Every structure is written in C-alpha cells, then in structure tokens.
Amino acid sequence: MATTATEKRLLLNGEWIETGEWIEVRSPYSGEVVGRVPTAGANETRRAIDAAEEAMREPLPAHKRAEILVRVAGYLGRRHEEVAQTISAEAGKPLKAARVEVARAMSTYTMSAVQARTLAGEMVPMDASQTGAGKLAFTLRLPVGVVGAISPFNFPLNLVAHKLAPALAAGCAVVLKPASQTPLSALLLAELETEAGLPPGWLNVVVGPASEIGDVLVDDARVRAITFTGSGAVGWKLAERAPRKRVNLELGNATPVIVEADADLEAAATKLAANAFSFAGQSCISVQRIYVQRAAHDDLLARFLPKVEALRLGDPADEETDVGPLIDGESRDRVLEWVEEARAAGAEVLTGGTLEGELLRPTVLANAGPELRVSCEEVFGPVCTVTAYETLEEAIELANGTRYGLQAGIFTSSLETALAAAQRLEFGGVTINEAPSFRTDQMPYGGVKDSGNTREGPAWAVRELTEERLVVIEL
Numbered sequence: 001m002a003t004t005a006t007e008k009r010l011l012l013n014g015e016w017i018e019t020g021e022w023i024e025v026r027s028p029y030s031g032e033v034v035g036r037v038p039t040a041g042a043n044e045t046r047r048a049i050d051a052a053e054e055a056m057r058e059p060l061p062a063h064k065r066a067e068i069l070v071r072v073a074g075y076l077g078r079r080h081e082e083v084a085q086t087i088s089a090e091a092g093k094p095l096k097a098a099r100v101e102v103a104r105a106m107s108t109y110t111m112s113a114v115q116a117r118t119l120a121g122e123m124v125p126m127d128a129s130q131t132g133a134g135k136l137a138f139t140l141r142l143p144v145g146v147v148g149a150i151s152p153f154n155f156p157l158n159l160v161a162h163k164l165a166p167a168l169a170a171g172c173a174v175v176l177k178p179a180s181q182t183p184l185s186a187l188l189l190a191e192l193e194t195e196a197g198l199p200p201g202w203l204n205v206v207v208g209p210a211s212e213i214g215d216v217l218v219d220d221a222r223v224r225a226i227t228f229t230g231s232g233a234v235g236w237k238l239a240e241r242a243p244r245k246r247v248n249l250e251l252g253n254a255t256p257v258i259v260e261a262d263a264d265l266e267a268a269a270t271k272l273a274a275n276a277f278s279f280a281g282q283s284c285i286s287v288q289r290i291y292v293q294r295a296a297h298d299d300l301l302a303r304f305l306p307k308v309e310a311l312r313l314g315d316p317a318d319e320e321t322d323v324g325p326l327i328d329g330e331s332r333d334r335v336l337e338w339v340e341e342a343r344a345a346g347a348e349v350l351t352g353g354t355l356e357g358e359l360l361r362p363t364v365l366a367n368a369g370p371e372l373r374v375s376c377e378e379v380f381g382p383v384c385t386v387t388a389y390e391t392l393e394e395a396i397e398l399a400n401g402t403r404y405g406l407q408a409g410i411f412t413s414s415l416e417t418a419l420a421a422a423q424r425l426e427f428g429g430v431t432i433n434e435a436p437s438f439r440t441d442q443m444p445y446g447g448v449k450d451s452g453n454t455r456e457g458p459a460w461a462v463r464e465l466t467e468e469r470l471v472v473i474e475l
C-alpha cells in the first residue's frame with residue numbers, strides 16, 4: 001500500500017511555488033499516483049540561479065551552516081518513518097531498505113556539519129625558500145559559488161543529501177534538479193532544510209524536463225560547479241558541454257567481486273546474495289559479476305543459490321519484502337532483454353530469468369561471455385553472473401575488463417592476496433571480505449574510468465566545492 005498522494009510545491013527563493021503544470025509521481029509497484037509536483041523549465045531555473053547568486057552575497061557563517069545541518073539530521077530522525085514511506089512509495093524501494101536510507105541521510109548531514117565547523121585552509125612554509133623568507137602565507141578555503149545539483153532516482157533521499165549537505169557545509173547555495181520519477185523525497189528534504197532555518201535562496205528545487213533544466217545549469221556562467229549523479233550517457237555529455245566548469249560526476253559500474261578458494265564461502269555467499277539483489281539491483285554498486293576460483297565454484301554456488309531463492313519478492317511497502325519492482329516497465333523489459341540475449345548466446349540461467357507477476361525474479365547466470373551486455377555493461381537490475389577462474393591474475397583481468405571503475409571486492413583469507421588485488425583492481429574503492437556494494441557516508445566514494453571523476457562523502461565533496469585562495473603577508 002502506498003502512502004496517501006501528496007502534493008508538493010517547488011522551492012524558489014524561499015517560496016513554495018506552483019507553475020500551472022504538474023507531473024504525477026507513480027508507484028513503480030502499483031502504478032497508483034503517490035504524489036503531484038509542479039514542473040519548471042528554463043525560466044524558473046534562471047530565477048533559481050538568480051536567487052542562489054543573490055543569497056551568496058551575504059555569506060552564512062560556518063557555525064550557522066553547521067547548526068542547520070545538525071537540525072536537519074534531527075528532523076530526519078523525528079520523521080524517520082514518514083520519510084522512509086515516501087522513498088518506498090515513489091521509488092518502489094523495499095521499506096526496510098528505505099529506512100536504512102533515511103538513517104544514512106542523517107549521517108550525511110551530521111558528517112557535513114563537522115566539515116562546516118572544521119573547514120580551513122593551511123599554512124604555507126614560506127621560509128622554506130630564500131625568496132619566501134620574511135613573509136607569512138596561508139590559504140583560505142572559499143565556496144566555489146552557486147552549485148547546480150542533479151540527482152538520480154535510486155537513492156532519492158541520501159543522494160540528494162550528498163549534494164545538499166556538503167554544498168551547504170562549503171558555503172554554497174544550490175539549485176537542485178532531482179529525478180523526475182522521485183522528486184517527493186527531495187522536496188521533503190528541502191522542507192526540512194527551510195524549517196531548520198536555511199535563509200531564502202540558499203536552496204532552490206526545480207523539477208521538470210531534464211535537458212532543458214540541465215542545459216541552463218551547465219550553460220549559465222554563474223553556476224560555478226555542477227554535481228551530477230546518474231548515468232554516464234548523461235554525465236559525460238554535461239562535462240563535454242562545459243569543459244571549463246567543474247562538473248563532478250558520480251556514474252555507473254558493472255560491479256565485480258572475486259571469491260578466492262580460501263575465502264569464508266558461507267560469509268561470501270550471504271553477503272553476495274544480499275547485495276546483488278537489494279533494491280532489485282538498482283544501485284550503482286550492486287554486485288553484478290562474481291568471479292569464483294574453480295576449486296570453490298560448486299561449493300559457493302551450493303551456498304549462494306538457496307539464499308538467492310529465499311529472497312522475498314513483493315510489495316515494497318511490505319515489511320518482509322527483499323526485492324521489489326524496477327523503477328518502470330521499460331527498465332524491466334530492458335533487463336529481461338539482456339538476460340534473453342545472454343541465454344541465446346549460451347549462458348545458463350541458474351535461477352530466475354522470469355517474471356513473478358510484474359516483478360523480475362533474482363537472476364543468476366553462468367557461462368555468460370565477457371562480451372555480453374550482462375557482463376560488460378551496467379545491468380541495473382536483479383541479475384548477476386557467476387564465472388569460474390583459475391588464477392588471481394585471470395580474475396583481476398576479468399574484473400578490470402570493463403569501461404567502469406567504481407568499486408570492486410575480493411573475498412579471501414590471505415592478507416597478501418587481498419592487498420595484491422587492492423593494488424591492481426582499477427576502481428575507486430576495493431572492499432576486502434565485504435561486498436563491493438558497501439558504502440557508509442563518510443567514505444570517499446567515486447570512480448575512475450567511465451565511472452566518474454570525483455569523490456563524494458562530506459569531507460571530499462566539500463573539497464570539491466571550495467577553492468583555495470592564497471594570502472601572502474610581508475612581515
């Protein structure tokens with residue numbers, strides 16, 4: 001059951017506005033309308049930039065920014081269940097996962113408050129050179145300017161939090177464009193920020209035609225940084241459109257994990273079953289490619305498959321549901337098509353591969369060649385492949401064999417093997433004896449290769465959204 005349909009307004013210069021045009025937000029599970037939001041276009045986006053620029057003329061001191069951030073964390077805590085229900089209703093995310101997302105967003109705000117209070121430049125050792133001697137120098141860390149933030153549907157609260165909270169910590173005003181399929185959580189978060197005392201103009205939220213809003217944000221010189229989380233197809237185009245602007249990209253992955261024969265196979269099987277299918281695989285670090293050393297292959301599968309088959313499909317609002325719907329029918333059909341393509345090319349479906357009602361069953365494929373889309377592209381659905389290998393060398397080559405590089409993992413009881421893999425896996429993060437889907441919000445998180453060009457996590461995001469200014473004093 002979805003929550004009662006809510007009607008939201010857009011936030012522009014501290015005012016909640018209507019535009020006369022609306023979009024309906026529908027439950028990906030039942031199709032019922034769960035909310036209604038006005039849509040904005042280029043005009044409102046320009047007004048939002050005006051408001052943000054104006055707001056930044058009067059900087060908010062760090063202690064005020066930190067207080068607001070802490071208050072938002074508190075409000076999220078107080079309204080935890082309501083926020084979780086909103087995420088679940090609009091994204092089709094199982095309620096238990098939605099609750100975790102709210103707790104994580106609280107952490108993102110709390111950690112960002114710490115950054116606001118500790119943001120500082122550094123001393124430059126001027127007497128280290130003859131010409132510098134007799135001078136004192138230090139750097140100031142200053143907000144980069146107005147930030148344009150664009151967020152995806154899959155973590156409609158916490159990935160918005162990863163945009164808004166570090167930007168405020170850095171002292172930047174924001175124009176946010178959340179995903180059209182999931183704007184309700186973002187607007188709820190905006191309400192909490194204003195209730196927490198954020199002055200007008202510091203946050204503006206526009207929902208509407210993506211390329212129209214995106215182009216205004218990218219093309220307007222007053223927007224000094226874009227922070228984008230979403231698909232590479234969109235992200236890299238934005239970066240190409242504005243080669244001189246900071247365009248911070250957090251993009252996709254085809255997440256690999258290596259299971260060595262000496263690993264704790266029971267622990268690996270448990271973590272992989274949970275992390276290949278959580279939110280129906282719609283996480284940028286959902287386990288997608290499992291490489292298992294041949295000596296442990298049958299044993300791992302014997303442990304892994306029953307755990308996958310025990311996952312409960314169903315209504316995301318049901319407390320017991322592990323796997324819900326994909327965000328829309330088009331995505332489900334695409335994922336099914338990729339599975340069929342693999343099957344036609346000789347891959348074996350070990351479990352799943354079919355629909356249960358409208359839901360795609362968790363699917364495990366064997367013998368899927370590296371050239372197939374399920375192996376080298378991001379599936380973003382409840383599908384993983386299992387492939388046997390002989391040597392670590394071979395496993396690392398297979399894991400590195402995509403254009404992506406966000407996170408990878410290895411299960412092994414050998415420290416030497418784990419560290420060798422950590423050095424050679426070409427990814428932004430490597431987890432050892434943990435699924436590569438692991439993220440906690442203070443970590444530096446981001447990719448290499450096609451997966452992006454930045455790191456999020458408040459301490460890193462604040463660095464990306466501030467500029468250093470050198471100050472030199474003649475003594």
Ligand code: NAP
Pocket residue numbers: 150151152153154155159177178179180181208209210211212213214215229230231232234235238250251252253283284285378380406446452
């Ligand atoms: P998406 O289609 O790229 O959409 C992301 C955001 O970009 C949405 O707000 C979308 O708006 C907007 N957008 C679409 N076209 C645009 C354009 N031409 N100009 C400006 N903005 C535009 O991605 P998604 O399907 O929502 O999310 C899934 C992807 O995000 C996956 O690839 C996943 O791996 C990646 N992801 C990465 C991370 C990370 O931290 N690395 C985290 C989560 C997800 P509309 O909704 O209005 O179309």
